[in-house]
Amino acid sequence: MNPILLAPLFLLVAPLFGGLLTGVDRVISARMQGRVGPPVLQPFYDLGKLLQKDVRPVNPIVEPLLLGHVVFMALSGAMIVGGVDLLFTAFVFALAALLLVLAAGSVNSPYSFTGAERELIVLLASEPFFILMLAAVSKVTGESTFAGVLASPERVAPILPGIVLAFLLVATIKLRKSPFDISTSHHPHQELVRGLTSDMSGRLIGWVELAHWYESALLALFVLLLVNWSPPLALGAFLVVYFLEILVDNSTSRAKWQLVLQSTWAVTLVLAGGNVLALFLLRS
Amino acid sequence: MSNLVSFLVVFPLLVGVPLAFVTRGKVRNALVVAGGAVIALASLATAIAFGNGSAVFFGLPGDLEPGLAVVAAEAAIALVVIVVSLQHGRRLAPVLATAQLAIAVWLEVTGRMPAADPARLFGFDRLSMVMVLIVGIIGTLICIHALGYMRDYQRTYPQTGGRRQAFFPLLFLFLSSMFGLVTANHLPLLLVFWEVTTLCSFLLIGYTRTGETIGYAFRALNMNLFGGLGFSLAIVLLAAQPDGLDLARLTAGPAGAALLPAIALLALAGLTKSAQLPFSSWLLGAMYAPSPTSALLHSSTMVKAGVFLLLRLSPAMAGSAVGNLVAFTGLLTFLFVSFVATTEQNTKMVLAYSTIGSLGLIVGSAGVGGAELAWVAVMLIIFHAVAKSLLFLVVGTLENRLYTKDMEHFDALLSRMPRLSVLALAGIAGMFIAPFGIVLAKWSAIRAFLEVPGWQGAAFVVILAFGSALTIFYWGKLLIKVLSTQAVDAYHRSVEDRVTGFEWFAELSHAVLVVILAASLGLLSESIVGPYARGLFPGGTGALLHLDPAVVSFMVLAVLFLPALALWSWRKSAYDVNDFYASGRTTNGEHAIAAALGGTRAVTLRNYYLVGVVNGEAVFRAGIVVCGALLTGMIVAGVVLRA
Amino acid sequence: MSFFSRSPWILHYDGSSCNGCDIEVLACLTPLYDVERFGIVNTGNPKHADILLVTGSVNERNIDIIQNLYRQMPDPKVVVAVGACACSGGIFARAYNVQGGIDKVVPVDVYVPGCAARPESIIDGVVQGIAALEQKRAKVA
Incomplete structure (x- = not known):
């Protein structure tokens, strides 16, 4: 299929995928807690309501920044499937995450600011991994585009076990799951009210939510890059990872930022960095 | 010409x-x-x-x-250094200056200095x-x-x-x-200009002549004269080689064992000038100079002379142990100073660390060599010069208006000084946001390092991955302060009106240049940087910019769209900057919250400086030790082992 | 019917009370009642909430808090007063510091009686609140 056509397809399908995933997540979480839980389509109802609500921005730049957050998050996924260099998308992805930080930081209120700073720490913790992962995938397959990696005869995951293990940890950050949900979480009961979304109302939260759906879909794309020989297997692997994340989310308490940063960097350096080192030594 | x-x-x-x-x-x-x-x-x-x-x-x-004009110029420089140093009771600088002069005179008197080709x-x-x-x-x-x-x-x-x-x-x-x-x-001629820039830097750092700035001025002078001494020694070695003093011929291809000692010494001079670890402290001290000095000498041009020389040397040292060690010195400098920058609160110091780090990336690219990395180095030189100069100018203006360089005091800049904060935004975006050149260069560097075989390649990629994340963190922090909003009274809003027209003109021109350069990246790569890189390392035919220039232009447009949207939203929407969530407490005045027992409490929000996780001073000291060892290794490899 | 009836997010505020109603409100979240079945979420943030659920009475020191929270909720929004104290001041009504029910400071849409109000009636109150929310939205739209 033409990669230029895949990009708009991603833009359309990713929110459905991310929204459904969130819905299933909420049902499974509820079941783990002995509850029935909401309908699977609940995230779509929520988004629909948020878009219908009145909005009262605290300052004029929050909404433009949040729109930028959504657009660049969607773009980084669309760029991946559209055939733009994989490593480059890591920087677009970082820009998207940064725009959310700035939106919350611009409000300059105690809860939003603390959430923004913590999100920045989370970004600092996770960014090296994504660069290393995409670099390693390019190195293994000798390809720099999505289509190239999928068509490559090399199976990526078996060669990159360290990266795969580190992915489990870093995905916890990006999916905003406990113990790494220090900036905001899907659960209302935390010490920061809602962290970086504290001062957003109405459709502003809707934008954050929509961007997060794109982000989930992006993570699924990353799994597809690692399990490049079989898309169904990749989807299965992603769902297993996601289930594990829900399990961890429901059985751990939130960590301090120091632990988040140190543990993620240690794992990235040792597992991902070690994997990259081994790859360079064996492959060249 | x-x-x-x-x-x-x-x-x-x-x-x-x-x-x-x-x-x-x-x-x-x-x-x-x-x-x-x-x-x-x-x-x-x-x-x-x-x-x-x-x-x-x-x-x-x-x-x-x-002819003798070179020696005369060196004598004049040495004289100025000696007189000024002795006025302040400093001894090291006169020794270094005299040694350089002695070398020049000795070469000339003993007739060891070959005649320069007047046409080259x-x-x-x-x-x-x-x-x-x-x-x-x-x-x-x-x-x-x-x-x-x-x-x-x-x-x-x-x-x-x-x-x-x-x-x-x-x-x-x-x-x-x-x-x-x-x-x-002609290298001796180059040395004269080199030393004049050192002298200008020295005099400008010590401009206010307080005890503090004099100390920093002499630190800069000593380190740069030390590098200059290395340059002089290199000239001594090269005077004995045919065409040795002709920079273009010297660096036409990989250096043989006979030339490597001189190349290593020249690289030493380049590393001191570009303030790489272990010499970085002079550039940090130089931040006490007036801000235009920092913008001109210490970010956009003079320190670029160091990487300019290293880039010239790149074909000669690429592939050798000297080149590899230079590359590691530069890239580790980037990593170390990026760590330190996360703990720094003084905005000018953050800019200094970022400058050292960006120069480190250029040094790393020059050390490894190859057309792709030469492309990266030149792109970094261009984009860094414009964006960083803009930032220094803006911070200088802010310093004059707010009497502080502390980034915590730039709080709510968007509300207090909307125009300056947009200019600062342009500079910061130029430094680390995706479609702008520096990030593209960083990304191309990672791509090129993927092709470097063995553990070195892996080390380079890992260093860049972590270093890039650190730059996002410290720029992000500054950006939060620059873009934050709060209720501001009329007096504070009027402060911006006192910025002079000269400053507006220079800063606005810079900001426009940042955007134009980013938008015309494809053209720049195609017509200037690409041909240069290919000429420096002939043989390769692959693309240098692994991205459709249209994607870059599209992203620049997409990024520019955000401020436009913000402006529109500013004009149109109703908002209340005091309407933030404070657990139901009334918020009022200039960012204050009503206290439980009457009165108000001001909201003070401070950035995270990774306290308890990163110790800036310890990291800097470690950097000096590690890079000092690498540098010693580089000199040994070049001069003794000739590898 | 709009998305409001499927996704009512609640902000729970407690004024002067014995905390009995608060326990019952929290009971609604437990597996036995599980209000998330109806898409109800306890947000803890006025800017995210559609329904302000107040237990306890208004006293001198929380008037501005309740008003601020109500003001910060984006439209459309409703207030549900849960329990005798929130409806009228309850047994605290004549205390020197108590003003009375919530309707003294913000417009109340649904009154849920009881001391303490039972979870079933709280849920019923919220459902009636949703109906009021729909009416208000229709007016806004």
Whole structure:
């Protein structure tokens, strides 16, 4: 299929995928807690309501920044499937995450600011991994585009076990799951009210939510890059990872930022960095 | 070509000399603006006259021989250093300066200095063109900015009164020597210009002549003279080699065992000038100089002379142990100073660390070599010069208006100084946001390092991955402060109105340049940087920019769309900056919350400085030790092992 | 019918009370009642909430808090007063510091009686609140 056509397809399908995933997540979480839980389509109802609500921005730049957050998050996924260099998308992805930080930081209120700073720490913790992962995938397959990696005869995951293990940890950050949900979480009961979304109302939260759906879909794309020989297997692997994340989310308490940063960097350096080192030594 | 370059070297001196005697502000303004305009136009004319051909070499008009003039110039420099140092009771600098002079005299007296080819004293290629344009355009914009900046600076530091005549002549002397530096092909001539820039830097850092700044000035002088001594020793070694003093011929290809010792010593000089660890502390001390100095010498041009030389040496040292060790020194410097920058609260210091880090990336690219990395290095030189200069100018303006360099005091800048905060945003975006050149260069560097075989390649990639994340963190923190909002009273809103027209003009021009350069990246790569990189490392045919330029332009548009949207939303939507969530407490006044027992409590929000996780000083010391060891290894590898 | 009836997000505020109603409100979240079945979420943030659920009475020191929270909720929004104290001041009504029910400071849409109100009636009150929310939205739209 033409990669230029895949990009708009991603833009359309990713929110459905991310929204459904969130819905299933909420049902499974509820079941783990002995509850029935909401309908699977609940995230779509929520988004629909948020878009219908009145909005009262605290300052004029929050909404433009949040729109930028959504657009660049969607773009980084669309760029991946559209055939733009994989490593480059890591920087677009970082820009998207940064725009959310700035939106919350611009409000300059105690809860939003603390959430923004913590999100920045989370970004600092996770960014090296994504660069290393995409670099390693390019190195293994000798390809720099999505289509190239999928068509490559090399199976990526078996060669990159360290990266795969580190992915489990870093995905916890990006999916905003406990113990790494220090900036905001899907659960209302935390010490920061809602962290970086504290001062957003109405459709502003809707934008954050929509961007997060794109982000989930992006993570699924990353799994597809690692399990490049079989898309169904990749989807299965992603769902297993996601289930594990829900399990961890429901059985751990939130960590301090120091632990988040140190543990993620240690794992990235040792597992991902070690994997990259081994790859360079064996492959060249 | 010869005439144009001579003009560029001589004309700034002609502007500088009368400036030393001008006491009336209006005359000074007119002279600087007119002189600056002529210099900028002349540099443009030089670039146009050069067109886009391969390197050309030429001598002085009338085929004059430099001969003893070089020694005389070195003697003059040494004399100034000795006199000023002894006035302040410093001993190390005179020793270093005398040693250099002694070497020059000895070479000349014993007849060991070969005669220079009068037709190859100067050379001009695409890299020279890039540097001439940076010095000519960015440099003169900074001089114009200084007209506004220094007026307020003198009020803040009245004790500089008698010396303010010297400031602008020094800037123009510096511009002149910088033009000479980037076009010289005969190494002893290059050294003279090199030392003049060192001297300008020294005098400008010590401008206020407080005990603190004098100390930093001498630190900078000592380290740069040490590098200059390495340069002199390299000339001694190269004088014995055929064509050794001809920079272009010396660096035409991989250096043999006979040339490597000299290459290593020249690399040492380049590393000191570009303030790589273990020499970084001089650039940090240099931040006490007035901000236009920081913008001109310590970010956009003089420190670039160091990486300029290393990039010239790149074909000679690529693939050797010397090249590898230079690359590790640069890249580890990038990593170490990025760590330190996350713990730094003084905005100018953050800019200094970021400068050292960006130079480290260029050093790393030059050390590894190859067309792709040469492309990265030149792109970094261009984009860093514009964006970082803009940031230094903006921070200088902020410092004059807010009397602080502490980023915590730039809180709510968007509400207090909307125009300046947009300019700061342009500079910061230029430094680390995706479609702008620096990030593209960083990304291309990672791609190129993927091709470096063995553990070195892996180490380079890991260093860049972590270093990039750290830059996102410290720029992000600053950006939060710059873009934050709060209720502001009329007085605070009026502060911005006192920024001078000179400053607005220079900063706005910079911001426009940042955007234009980013949007025309494809053209830049295609017509200037690409051909240069391919010429430096012939053989490769692959693409250098692994991205459709249309994607870059599209992203620049997408990023620019956000401020436009913000402006629209500013005009249109109803918002209340005091309406933030404070657990139901009433918020009022200038960012305050009603307290439980009456009265109000001001909201104070401070950035995270990774306290308890990163110890900035310890990291910096570790960096000095590690990079010092690498540097020693580099000298040993070059001079002793010749590998 | 719009999305409001499927996704009512609640902000729970407690004024002067014995905390009995608060326990019952929290009971609604437990597996036995599980209000998330109806898409109800306890947000803890006025800017995210559609329904302000107040237990306890208004006293001198929380008037501005309740008003601020109500003001910060984006439209459309409703207030549900849960329990005798929130409806009228309850047994605290004559205390020197108590003003009375919530309707003294913000417009109340649904009154849920009881001391303490039972979870079933709280849920019923919220459902009636949703109906009021729909009416208000229709007016806004």
